[in-house]
Amino acid sequence: MIPFNKPYLTGNETEYIEQSVKSGKISGDGIFTKKCHNYFEENLGFSKVLLTTSCTDALEMAALLIDIKPGDEVIMPSYTFVSTPNAFVLRGAKIIFVDSRNDHPGMDEDAIENLITNKTKAIIPVHYAGVACDMDKIMNLAHRYNLFVIEDAAQAIDSKYKGRQLGTIGHLAAFSFHETKNIISGEGGMLVINDERFIDRAEMIREKGTNRSAFFRGEVDKYSWVDIGSSFLPSDIIAAFLFAQLEQLNTIQSRRREIWNNYDQKLRNNLVFKEKIRLPNIPKYATNNAHMYYIVCSNKKDRQGLLKKLKDNGVLAVFHYLSLHKSTFYKDKYKGEALPLSDHYSDCLIRLPLYYDLGTEDQNKVINLILDFFYKNI
Template sequence: MIPFNKASITDKEIEYVVDAMKNSKLSGDGKYTAKVYEKFKELFGIENMLLTTSGTTALEMASLLIDLEPGDEVIVPSFTFSSTVNAFMLRRAKPIFCDIRRDNMNIDETKIEGLITDKTKAIYTVDYAGIPCDYDVINDIAKRHNLIVIEDSAQAVGSYYKGRVCGTLTPFGCYSFHETKNYVMGEGGGIVLNDPSYMDRAEIIREKGTNRRQVLKGNVDKYTWHDIGSSFLPSDLLAAILYAQMERFDEILQKRLTVWNTYAEELQPLVKEGLLVLPTVPEYATHNGHMFNIILPTDEIRTKLVAELQKQGINAYICYVPLHSAPMGIKLGYKPEECPVTEDYGARVLRLPLYADMTKEDALKVSAAVSEILHRI
């Protein structure tokens, strides 16, 4: 059986969680949360980061910090997880869906400007599959139109755009450390405040609208209500898991890349035969091996392939139903034809199993199964 995903947990993660429990620090902002911040600084030079309860709530915090108002428009790809869009819809802002690029399934930056109106306030980008969008172009558009860019880098921890790490490419980076991501804490996320002027308010929003973090830092002796906010900080027990994962940053990255590169090599002949298409990694990017996608010729072939792989104990996964044509998108009045490339890819993309403890032999087995089935069906 080859599952679609499996978290890589070693004795280290267990040791740190037990230690966190022994410290009786079950709530947030304890020793391991601080250690996670040190690690992100050491690995990526990130100075201002706050752990959150999920990637979803990191995006929600960003939406609170930019003071979105009802009726504001946000340009966003439709080929993403619901959280990217829910985060600003909770502020009553409206999604304006932008189509994606055929080569890497990221937002098509050439189509953004055509969607800007006098109501546009922000662009939410998604570094899909751990591949960064083209930020020089997107940030230039944002600057010229006075828009804020939020980077949904949920999938892109440790990927780079022109030598700069994902999560630091716009004023706000939003990471996920969900069990399905590269570095996990069960449920959890992080917001990177690349414009430090947002930090004080971010700390307050994260602590139910109070200045409690100032008490922990010894700056004030009692805390009270200062702003709107919610319960966005995760338990230190979960931070302990993440700290162990970040200590293993390179090991996890290399293991994932081994699987990713094996797929890329083994499936290349099928591309030449026209049996599938592989997304490309832009020259400006180095990626973190988060996902391996194949694009099948038709929806029917994809359905058959998933069923046949399942029979062999291999779990492949249909990634996103595009948001604009999902039940909620239709209810809101969006039309499938608004984003034709997204609609087309939504029906044909398949995500192969990929996790750190998957072996090269597993990847060879999956590749051989894909090849055999696609030649047969």
Template sequence: MIPFNKPFIIGKELKYIEEAVKSGKISGDGIFTKKCQEFFQNRYSFSKVLLTTSCTDALEMAAILCDIKEGDEVIVPSYTFVSSANAFALRGAKLVFADSCSDNPNVDPEEIDRLITDKTKVIVPVHYAGVACDMEAIMSLAEKYNLFVVEDAAQAIDSYYTFSDGTKKALGSIGHFGSFSFHETKNIIAGEGGMLVINDERFFERAEIIREKGTNRSAFFRGEVNKYGWVDIGSSFLPSEIISAFLYGQLEHLEEIQARRIAIWDRYYDGLKYLAEEGFLQLPLIPDYASNNAHMFYMVCRSYEERTALIQFMKEQDIHPVFHYLSLNKSDYFLKDNMEVDIINSDYFTDCLLRLPFYYDLNEEQIDKIVNEIKEFYKIESNFS
């Protein structure tokens, strides 16, 4: 069987977990948490990094830092995971869903512009498949209307955006905040785990307080105050040292992991290019301003029925591709208080996008089998078309 995902160990993850336990501290903000945070700050020039228990928690921290109040409007892609929206719904925001681009699942800046009102407070671009949204256009809108930008970079570690002047910046470092995931389906994994990047120094101190249950505990441990107490709202957003130790073992092999993933992505693309050229499917688009971190490989079928048939065909060959998000504008939760509306491109990707198995240990023989079975499916389909 070829599963959709498979967690992996590449280096000293287990050794570092043992070291963390033997150190006598496995709660948050120990030696491995600090090492991970320093790694990210140094490699990607992030202004400030705080590890969290998940990307969801990082987004919830960002919503608090943006001071979201009841009735504030937050523009979120319809085609995204629920956490992108839920973090702001929890603060009482009105969610305004924006459509994807017609040729890729990322949010369309023109749609964002159309949806901005005097109640809009935050834009949440989601870098789908680790490929950058058009951040130059989005930041221009944010500056024009004085809005916060929270980058949902859950899938976008080690991915970049190139501005029109040639400046290249890591995703997550462009908006006011960036959020990342180290879930077992991501490039760099820790089982669970996430990270909040704070790019605006106005929020450095408060971010630490929110992460530490609303206390100034971090300042106390640095000797900046002689006691700590409850000074703000917050929650327990710190990951344990077990998570951070595993994560650091992966970070030491980041370049090796990325090279392997890019090789897998390229083999898929080369193998399926012919079917795309013949019009059977669409392959991922990488805009000129974006890099490719090979987070996933997806294809877009011609219809919901075709995708359903392909998934069933592949499962019969012991291969397990999966579809992805259901448009949030069609979700049961949203429709409790809102009328159903069509968001055309998002609904299209909901119905037609298919993700292929993708993980570090996927080998060339398995990739070729997946590609050949997809070709066989379309060979059969073309006989009936």
């Protein structure tokens, strides 16, 4: 079986984990957590970062930082992972879902303004497949209506918008290092803080609502409970694994882009797909971090048929999100309009295998199975 994903080891993960253990401190904010923080701030230009146990936790911290309260409204795409709305629903927010774009599964930026009310507190752009939303449009709306912007950059490491790293544009941002992402630590995430007013409180929320971090820096003579919070910081063992990955970021990204480009060139050169399938679109303002390669079938029947053909021939490809406004949990709460494009991607999108060790022979097998399916079903 050609898997959908296969975690990649750079070679230093276990060595760094051993170093962390021998340091005598494997709880949060150890030596490798600091190394990771320094890497992100010095190499990628993030203002302030805090590693978390997941992107979900980073989003929950963001919801706390902007003081989401019952009755607040938060605008985000319906075509996203459940962690995006969950962080805000936990604080009592009402989720206002926006449709996807016609040319990309990301949120339709032009549909946001009509959804803004006097209860709107924040916009949550999700950089689907690591491809940037139009952040100028979103930030202009945020400034005009005095809203917060929290970038869900779970898939967007090493991706840019008009030359700026994704995650550096909104007030806050959340990243994932789950094993399916480009850079991994098994589970893991990161909160990026671009607005200085949130830095001190973010540290407290991450440390169970205490000023423990300030205490260890010698800024206070004892630490105490000063705010709400939880245990959001990861073990230094997780950070040790992550740092080994970060050291090889350019190598990993180069290989992933090579695989992505091979899919794109060989599929795009077949004219049969003009009406049967759509391939990824990268807007001119965005870069491609090769997080995923997806195809969009013209209908659900073709999607199901192709998934079956791939599986029957030893290839695990997968569909992605189901529209959250139609989810079991939220469908009775959703009072908005139909979101046909989100539903279309839910019914028709397929993610193809893409991981560092995917060999050319295996990748060509995936490509040829797709070609064979559609040529036989013209």
